[in-house]
Amino acid sequence: MMSATPLSWYLLLSFAIFSIGLLGLLIRRNLVVMLMAMELMLNGANLALVAYARFRGDEAGQVMAFFVMALAAAEAAIGLALVLAIYKHFKTLDVDRISRLNG
Template identity: 50%
Template sequence: MQQNIHGIPLDWFIILSTTLFCIGVMGVLFRRNAIIIFMSIELMLNATNLLLVAFSAYHGDAAGQVFVFFTMAVAAAEIAVGLAILVVMYRNTKSVDIDVLNRLKG
């Protein structure tokens, strides 16, 4: 169990998390439903978490995994507030389409 990372190069983890991050970016640009956009943001956060854990494990430094812990805490708070904003938006406009928010331009 000790040498179990040796088989996998670090590059593979970098490429995997880059791919997941880019899929998240594509989701934000591609969809108009605000809930799906939130989910894409979660996906991007998870991609960065994976990168932090990979670097932490290969570097032998536990601080990276503590950072992931804090990222999860901030993400949970962000999602709670964001979904509350979404509910208020639906109550006022009867849709979760982000193009409705054009009127914020004033």
């Protein structure tokens, strides 16, 4: 059954979530918040995927959404491990204060 909400609404929402994630990643300086922003971006893409899948009647999109979730989990695992390593060495999560490499 097709829902009454048109596809474009879902796409707008997905684009909004993606953009919030993108802006968050670019603007916020706390690593954990940046990781959350990253998750938002992936989830924005995921929402578009399942919305398209529903409206096209093509289940491939749902399958891809599962892959993206698995990937987001893997990324979060590595990201959090790195955040721990950063905290151990720098005692801060502010990206502006993490800089020992320079030219």
